[in-house]
Structure formats: structure tokens, C-alpha cells
Amino acid sequence: MQKLYGAPGWGSAITEIMFSLAGEAYQLIDVEGFDRPGPARDKLLALNPLCQVPTLVREDGTVLTESAAIALVLLDENPQLAPAAGTPQRAQFYRLLVWMVANVYATLTYGDYPERWVSQAPQELQASTDRHRENLYLWLEAQAGDGPYWFGEQVSLLDAWFPVLVSWKPRHAWFEQHAPKIASIAHNISQRPELERVLRANQLLP
Template identity: 45%
Template sequence: MSYKLYGRPGWGSAIVEAQLVWYGLPYTYEAVDDLFKSPDARAKLEKVNPLAQVPTLVMPDGSIMSESAAITLLLADITGKDQLVPAAGAPERAKFLRWLIYIVANIYPTFTYADDPSRFVSVNAARDPFRAATDAYAQKLWRQIDGEAGKPWFLGERFSALDIYLDVMTRWRPKRGWFEGETPRLFAIAHRTDQAPQLASVWARNFPSR
């Protein structure tokens, strides 16, 4: 019995794909067209996940999971491994949970709202300033995270799913060049995570032009 991941190369599904590969869980990949350009792709995915977002994961029993953070915690439960998620009681657990939720609750929505502002801002002329303000807010949040980042990994000595999130999300707006100059600790973590041999195939599939 295998998992089915609805995804699009380079999008948030890469965060979950990386974890499936890391744990060696069997999965098939259901490629989704650009959800902002293809109403058909959106309509198809809505039938599985009413939010029509990737990642959407069909579990081996056929049930549906969405929300990358929930999936991150669940896969750690299912595998019984603490390689990507510090176990309950581990000293890094609180920091892990805090910043995992911070990323998905504060930063991820800035993409939801600014990727296609026309969905939320009806006045045409207001869209560009709205996107600029939302992107600036995201940059403020990234700077806060940078202040919390350890070395060599976000949690210090131990790797975690936070490093996977950072690898993927630092490729999105405002992109790696900005992170290199403005949030050097996050950039270093992302760069190091690019080199993780366990994830080489995932990065090659999702970010082929790197």
C-alpha cells in the first residue's frame, strides 16, 4: 500500500516529498498543473482537497491529509522515527513546534494571499501595492526566524523537517539571493540542506535548474 502525493515540482509538495523519500515510504506522484493558471487542475484537486492546494496526500488507507505541518507530524508518528521531528520530551521539541507552526501559520499565508492578489483584492490598482506589502511582511518574518536559527541546522546539532522547509521556501520569493544577503543563517541552512545526499533526488526533481 502506498501513498499518493498530489504535487507540482518546486511547490510546497516538495516539503512532503522530501519526507516521504527520507523515510523510504512508497508513494506515487500525481502531477498537478499550475493551480493559478488551470481552472481544470483546480477543479480536479478540489474534489480531493476542497482547498485545492498542494501538498495533498492520500494515505495508504485512502484517507486524505493536507497541511504540510500536520503531515510532517503524522509521518513521524507513523514511522516511529525522530529523525525529522524531535520526539515528545526531546529538548528541541518546543523550538521545533514553535517554528514549524510559525512558518505555516505566518509565512505560508503570505504566499496564499500574494501569489495571485486578484483573488482577494478586487480593485485592480490596489493589487501591486498589496503584494508588495505582503511580501515586505514576509521579509520581516524571515528576519525574525533568522534570529532564532542555529548552526549547522535550525535546531543546532540535529537536522529536522524545519531544514527541509527552509530549503524549499527560500527558493520562493524573495529567493535565495535575498536570503544570502539578509538572512545569512537561513541561507547557510538551506545551502547545507541542498547537499543532503538523502534528498538529492528530491531536489533534482523539484529544482532541476539549480
């Protein structure tokens, strides 16, 4: 069985949601605390020099990292979890999948641990990345439709991001006020019964 290295509430939760939407089996290897020195970090570093979650070890032993890459591999095996190939919606799926990890994740990489990157006034880096992330979400909100999911009635792997994103800064209350469409998609996907276990395990349910 493929092994997913992750920690509750981190980006690995997105991959867990994707696997659950696809009905794919996996074994979760909990490496909570990987962001500081210790056995969990050592275990993850042996597979991923960047020491990031998710890190996936496939059944054939292949190590796969990066949420977007995992999504695309999963899509190869579950084509129903994205709009049809060759459609404008499929192009948007690709765009937003890469947009999430290229833009939003960068603000978290630098803003959540500013002291790693600057020696003076790390709080200024944190504040500026927080503001930039909010602006990114406002742009994303402007792209959203009327739901219930990102692509209307069709559930896609892109929807797996929203329950997790709204739990990260700037948190649920901000999304409810400033990005209600994103908040609604997060709520709707979270109501799917096949996701209850994984959402609860990642502390993403009330």
C-alpha cells in the same frame, strides 16, 4: 502506496523532501497547473476543496492536507526526525512548524494572487505582503543557531522547509545577504544525497 498530489517547486516539494528524509515511499501525482482552470485543478478539487498542494492520500484512503499535519503524522512513524519528546528543542520544533504555515504561507496566499482578494491596487497588497514576509524571515534568522541544520547536527523534518523557502520570494540572493544562517541551512540540507532526486525534480538545485 500513498499518493502525493503536488507540482514542481510548490509546497508539495517540502513534503517530498520530508518523505525522502524518512525513506518513505510515495507516488507523486503531478497536478502542475492546478492554480488555473483545467483537468489538473479538477483532479485536485475532487480531493481537496481548497485545491492546495500538498494533498496526500494515505494507503487506507485517508486524505491528509496541510504540510504541518503531514509532518506530524510522518513524525509519529519516524520519531528520529525531531528532537526528543519533552525537551525544549521539541517544543521549538512544534512552534516553528506551526509558525511556518500560519505566518509565511499566509503572505504567499494573499500576496501571490492579490487580484483574487482586492479589486483596487492589488500591487499594494503584493508589496505589503512581500515586506511582511521579509520581516518574518528576519525574525526567523534571529532564532537560528550555527547549524549545520536547524537543530545543530540533528536533521529534522523542519529542515525540509528551507531549500524550498529560499527559492521563493525574496529569493536566494536576499537570503544570502539578509538571512545567511537560513541560507546555510538550506544549502546544507540540499547536499544530502538522499535528496538529490527530489530537489532536482523540483528545480531546487543549481
